Amino acid sequence: MTITSQDQKVRGKNSYTFDEFLEKRSSLDWYKNDPILQKALKKYAGAKYEQIHNELQHFSSAVSSRWNPLAERAARPEARPSMLHFDAFNHRIDRVVRPMETHQLEKEVFGAGLFSSKMPAWESFAKRMLIHQLGEAGVACPLTCTIGLIALLEQYPNEDIPELEQILQHTKEGLEGDFAIGAQFMTEIQGGSDLPANVLEAVPDGKYYRLFGNKFFCSVAHADYSVVTAKISGTDKVSTFIVPSWLSGDKDKEKRNGYEINRIKWKMGTAELPTGEFQYNGALAYPVGPAGKGVAIAAGIVLTLSRLEIGIACAGFMLRAAREASLYGNFRTVFGKKVKDYPLSVRTLKKIEDAAHRTTAGAFKIYHQFLFLDQPLNAGIPVDQPIELRKQLFNLRELVLLQKICATNEGAEVLRDAISVFAGHGVMEEFSSLPRIFRDIVVNEQWEGPRNLLLTQIYRDIQRVTDWYPSADFVANVLEGASQETIDRFAEQLTDLLQRPVCGEVSEASMEAAEEWDVFCDSFFKAYQKIALEELQ
Template sequence: MLPRDRLPTHEVENQPDEPGDRDLWAEDPILRAAAGAAGAEAGLLSAHARALGTAQMAEAAREAERTGPELKTFDRGGRRLDEVRFPAGYHSLLRLGLGAGYAALPWRGAAGGHATHAAMVYLHSQVEPGTCCPMTMTYASVPALEADPGLAALWRPRLTAAAYDPAVAPVAEKTAATLGMAMTEKQGGSDVRANTTRAEPADGAYRLTGHKWFCSAPMSDGFLTLAQAPGGLTCFLVPRWLEEGRNAIHLMRLKDKLGNRANASAEIEYHGAVAHRLGDEGAGVRTIIEMVHHTRLDTAMAPAGLMRAALAEAMRWVSGRRAFQRRLVDQPLMRSVLADLALDLEGAAALAFRTARAFDDPAERPFARIAVALAKYLSNKRCPTVIAEAMEVLGGMGYVADTPLPMLYREAPLNGIWEGSGNVICLDILRTLSRDPDARAALERELAAPAGASRAYDAALAAYRDRWRDGPDEAAARAFAEETAHLLAAAILAPDTPDIADSYVRARLTHRPLTPGTVTGLSTDSLLARLAPPA
């Protein structure tokens, strides 16, 4: 009798082995170097990466993504429930991430807290990116609570608990809590000042009435939201559950999204929902912008994780597959393509971790403001191309959901849309540089730092300064943002990996390719050595 893994019709050969348990820290020199330079906690990350990389967690991720959330609007007697139910895999991933401090570490005074958090975003994005959303929202909501010490005293200890408590109960009765966001409306989108949701003072709080077109993580214990109070657009914290029962928040439907399927996104309505004001009336944007600032860090980091996952899968394939009597990884054209793609991962990781380091240093807040926008814009524009090419490396297998490539490809556009689409981010970049001299000076210092280390970089910087001497107009905002972000990535790479920085300048600032693999003279061996797991 044949062994169970043997087929009577043919031998299974020329197929890479199943990945099994993986050490996502040990096999990723790019992560170790960038996270270390940013001041992240290596020991914690090493342990978390091993736990996250197990075959068991891969199966939990698959269940979370394939099964997805289910909206339960009513109970069997017709009473409103307005709950979202998730498969066990979803809860496993949140328990692992929140329990490790994904949302808590930056707010507990630990050195390198934001950098460690950012590394967790990078790691979780490789395994199941949809489950990052509720954890990211919870992380980012904490600084917004500083606008009200009373609310902060109740919510902050639970938002920063290294634990996961999915119970449906008032926040005071929970050991840990999550917080979501509901800002956008049909008529306004990014223009939140066009919101029409009403907030009326009542019984020492407010009552909200209106419809929100997008509510991120609707199963959260509360939401930061914007509504028109008597004094103008105002930020509110809306608890999902009150001491007397459910708050008047109706979940109308879950969004049927391209990707991010493990995570629930919903349309909701407030029917006189109890809400607590955060900050002054009329100061809504100024209050909630702290949350947006921190979620943007995660949208800048996530594409690096997605690219890493796609390229790791491509490297596993080419290292274990032969064609025309040679391993694919040994074929020159394949190496050129993979090295070119690796540059995008190198640049994205460099930008995101340097930005995270600035988040950890109050003195670098001006640099963080401009760097997070540049990183978010560039990395999310490169991400879909990198993943599509990695999919093509696997051929037909890359298009099949037995591999993670289809999931990664569906996820690739999301972070470029969330928390400001490309045009919004580019206009923010122009606005920051024109109105914030500290941010402008911080960026200039960073770009000037590698001067003299590389003739290619010096020439690119001189050309950049000449081209934009008078500053860009609005129509050129994308060209300016792209070139600035590429230069910043090269500047960050230069001190520790000068050969890769030179390749980056050649490929992204000189050659300007339309397709990967068309640049010659790259440091192919160095790039692939940092991309592949150790032998």
């Protein structure tokens, strides 16, 4: 049998195409096509809802259609940040090399003035939740760090150091259209999350300081300003400083402010974000806040806001995963039926959607409490405040911690489930954003305190306040709106666990108690999220 050229064209031809799925995915508007996001905003934005809703119609189009492709291209392995230590004339410049797409995305995102006093808080919140759906994209962590830097400067103004007011203006309102980027460099090689173990030295220089030593995890290595923790010479307590990356007139010359970037780390996620190792050789630093209170300031303000933002990011990650998994489940046909028509698959899709909606509702409710309490950031629970206010501040503190550990943990499960809906295509980096966002959320789970550290902190926090805030009252207040049966069950569990050796010496009993504490925190916070979701109905 002779095979003609015409036969060759017909034989083996596969006409299958993903074009229908791709067209629908690219035409989605991440705000307009998300009822739960609109419903939550309507509940919490109040009288400003219509104004914010109309603004988001335009903003969401930019995120969904223009910024998303930039984020995808910037995530290519060959586009990862790198270091150029010297220029052609042997000048040490330590330039952080990033792709054009990241620069463009950064300029537009920060140019939106998300932290300006002119922007309503709920508008900024909703816009950030949309931006987080891009994944890290080289902008999510910089946004988060900038929020903390601004809050620190607002909490501790210092007229003796006018540079701090200029830094606040530059990051919050912008200077001549340029919005500065903040960072926070606290971790050292010997301590990790153990900030009291910092050994970076701050040497007095008039009203300023000079920094000497090393910081080992410095995300947003390209930032304009950074919050840095260090010990003042001759003291054993950590203080807080703001360090400009360049002194006046030196940025264009690429002459850094008395420090070197040794290298950029190779991370499993948030790969577009340059995380470096810094060596300080006399960098000029401006003190912020009371000397010797750096750990409390960092934990009470900077880390609290970072943890709060991670919860918002997780909601964004899950909303995107739910949307794209559902879209693919409606498109893909296997063994003669749509993926969505198989009970096991639809169960997975519903699980993803439920988690996304619950997490989003919880993030909105916690942020509402944050705004309601009006600047609740502090280095502890003030003992001079009325008892009811102290309880509310304590509730918020613990909810931020619970959200951070629970939303990141469940978020990784949600992303993994969403990837499974795509089957083999789910692990293809060019097929969807889900593998990239999965890695991002795993990294976010470790930043600002890993799970076990924060579980310990929550346990000790609750133990510490039992003399003025009984554990049963804490449960009842946090789960207000739940059934009495639910409240009683969690109150009984918490009361029992506080008598167990959760943080005691290692033994069979303490490990069993620790396991039960982990499970309790997860189920307790999901109960809170469930209430928040029911309140949207």
